[in-house]
Amino acid sequence: MKYDLAIVGAGPAGLSASVYASRYGIKNVVIGGISGGLTTQTHEIGNWLGEQKIAGWEFAQKATEHAKSYGVEIKNFLADEIKKEGEGNFQIFLSNGEKIQARTILIALGSKHRHLGVKGEKELAGKGVSYCATCDGFFYKEKTVAVVGGNDSAAGAAVFLGNIAKKVFVIYRGEQIRCERFWRESIEKNPKIEVLSNTNIKEIVGKDKLEKLILDNPYQDKEELEVDGVFVEIGSEPNIELLKNLKVELDEDGYIKIGPDGKTSVKGVWAAGDITTGSNKFKQIITAAAEGAVAVADIQGFLKK
Amino acid sequence: MSKVIDLSSENFQKEVLESKIPVLVDFWAPWCGPCRMMAPVLEDLAGEFDGQVQVAKIDVENPANQALAAQYQIMSIPNMKLFKNGQVIGELVGFRPKEELKKELQKQLGI
Numbered sequence: 001m002k003y004d005l006a007i008v009g010a011g012p013a014g015l016s017a018s019v020y021a022s023r024y025g026i027k028n029v030v031i032g033g034i035s036g037g038l039t040t041q042t043h044e045i046g047n048w049l050g051e052q053k054i055a056g057w058e059f060a061q062k063a064t065e066h067a068k069s070y071g072v073e074i075k076n077f078l079a080d081e082i083k084k085e086g087e088g089n090f091q092i093f094l095s096n097g098e099k100i101q102a103r104t105i106l107i108a109l110g111s112k113h114r115h116l117g118v119k120g121e122k123e124l125a126g127k128g129v130s131y132c133a134t135c136d137g138f139f140y141k142e143k144t145v146a147v148v149g150g151n152d153s154a155a156g157a158a159v160f161l162g163n164i165a166k167k168v169f170v171i172y173r174g175e176q177i178r179c180e181r182f183w184r185e186s187i188e189k190n191p192k193i194e195v196l197s198n199t200n201i202k203e204i205v206g207k208d209k210l211e212k213l214i215l216d217n218p219y220q221d222k223e224e225l226e227v228d229g230v231f232v233e234i235g236s237e238p239n240i241e242l243l244k245n246l247k248v249e250l251d252e253d254g255y256i257k258i259g260p261d262g263k264t265s266v267k268g269v270w271a272a273g274d275i276t277t278g279s280n281k282f283k284q285i286i287t288a289a290a291e292g293a294v295a296v297a298d299i300q301g302f303l304k305k
Numbered sequence: 306m307s308k309v310i311d312l313s314s315e316n317f318q319k320e321v322l323e324s325k326i327p328v329l330v331d332f333w334a335p336w337c338g339p340c341r342m343m344a345p346v347l348e349d350l351a352g353e354f355d356g357q358v359q360v361a362k363i364d365v366e367n368p369a370n371q372a373l374a375a376q377y378q379i380m381s382i383p384n385m386k387l388f389k390n391g392q393v394i395g396e397l398v399g400f401r402p403k404e405e406l407k408k409e410l411q412k413q414l415g416i
């Protein structure tokens with residue numbers, strides 16, 4: 001079976017695209033490792049219109065059900081490879097051995113957590129090193145934790161952990177954390193949160209679980225900082241490994257360049273969401289969903305021709 | 306009926322440690338999004354591996370289960386541990402799509 005459109009990525013961009021495609025009558029399929037994408041890791045969403053407050057997982061489930069309600073199949077597998085076999089003929093190879101054929105492709109693969117890349121990080125992942133404060137914060141009740149980073153997600157994680165842990169260090173390489181005023185004020189108001197600026201982690205140490213961090217800038221005259229957990233929130237990078245064969249044009253940071261219609265540099269391939277240069281790189285659910293919709297409107301015109 | 310067993314500190318010994326077949330135990334919590342998305346995957350696998358591997362889950366938010374979570378040093382969820390003859394022989398941290406989890410199980414158990 002050949003689809004009109006294969007959507008690779010099942011986050012807000014991909015699911016929104018699928019809803020629009022189904023309503024246009026475009027035969028589409030969605031492929032995505034985790035349905036709902038990054039929203040599954042969000043504690044609470046408060047800026048999606050119509051939902052004053054919704055848990056991330058609930059949003060993910062609702063969005064998935066919405067897309068499925070049009071009879072679309074969501075394949076929860078990883079894609080291993082995407083190939084263009086001539087005009088209007090794309091092939092996607094899935095981890096279960098399945099091969100999907102489609103006339104057009106929408107790439108909505110989102111981004112992944114950036115890692116610190118220091119000694120001990122990999123070994124202690126899941127043993128004190130975490131990339132999801134909402135998932136794992138609970139295990140640090142009345143313990144000491146550190147958050148690495150200075151952006152909104154780092155600040156959000158610090159505030160969230162400030163309600164659970166006994167002490168929260170925010171370790172930031174720059175002078176002053178760069179986050180929304182709301183987060184900055186919440187951090188300043190909470191005496192349990194302490195910001196260590198101009199500081200990097202050199203190494204993460206622990207045998208069976210995390211014991212301490214080695215800092216490049218001593219804290220209270222010591223390079224060693226004893227913590228029970230460390231949450232890495234140093235931003236994300238686009239998920240582009242899959243695109244080697246397709247050769248879509250990327251910007252200097254690796255994001256897929258798209259036009260206002262969602263088109264990439266390769267004919268028949270569109271992109272939407274966190275993985276693109278679109279929406280001024282404002283990475284939100286609403287912008288991802290909107291980019292998915294815009295791309296599908298253009299794809300519809302293309303398929304009609 | 307669901308083939309995934311709901312574990313607690315009461316039945317853990319019997320259902321996991323004394324089980325005759327390997328048991329995949331998912332440590333999860335209601336607030337954890339990736340854990341929620343794991344649930345249907347585990348349901349499917351429980352059906353596919355029926356008789357070969359028992360699939361079970363334990364809610365670590367429940368205070369009665371926290372001692373077990375501490376004993377198995379759970380610090381990140383979803384956390385899936387594979388038990389055989391009462392011993393942990395494998396561990397997976399973080400969401401896994403179905404096919405990945407299946408491959409992992411087959412590799413670990415040589416089935």
Ligand SMILES: Cc1cc2nc3c(=O)[nH]c(=O)nc-3n(C[C@H](O)[C@H](O)[C@H](O)COP(=O)(O)OP(=O)(O)OC[C@H]3O[C@@H](n4cnc5c(N)ncnc54)[C@H](O)[C@@H]3O)c2cc1C
Nearest residue numbers: 009010011012013032033034037038079110273274284285
């Ligand atoms: C902690 C946190 C809190 C946030 N809070 C908010 C908030 O309150 N409000 C807001 O608007 N935004 C928030 N965001 C941002 C928002 O989650 C993202 O902007 C949005 O999810 C991007 O959607 P996307 O569809 O582009 O990508 P993603 O959500 O990242 O989805 C990517 C999809 O691609 C799939 N994928 C990746 N690689 C492969 C592969 N090889 N094969 C198959 N599938 C693959 C993934 O499984 C997933 O389905 C938050 C983000 C984080 C991390």
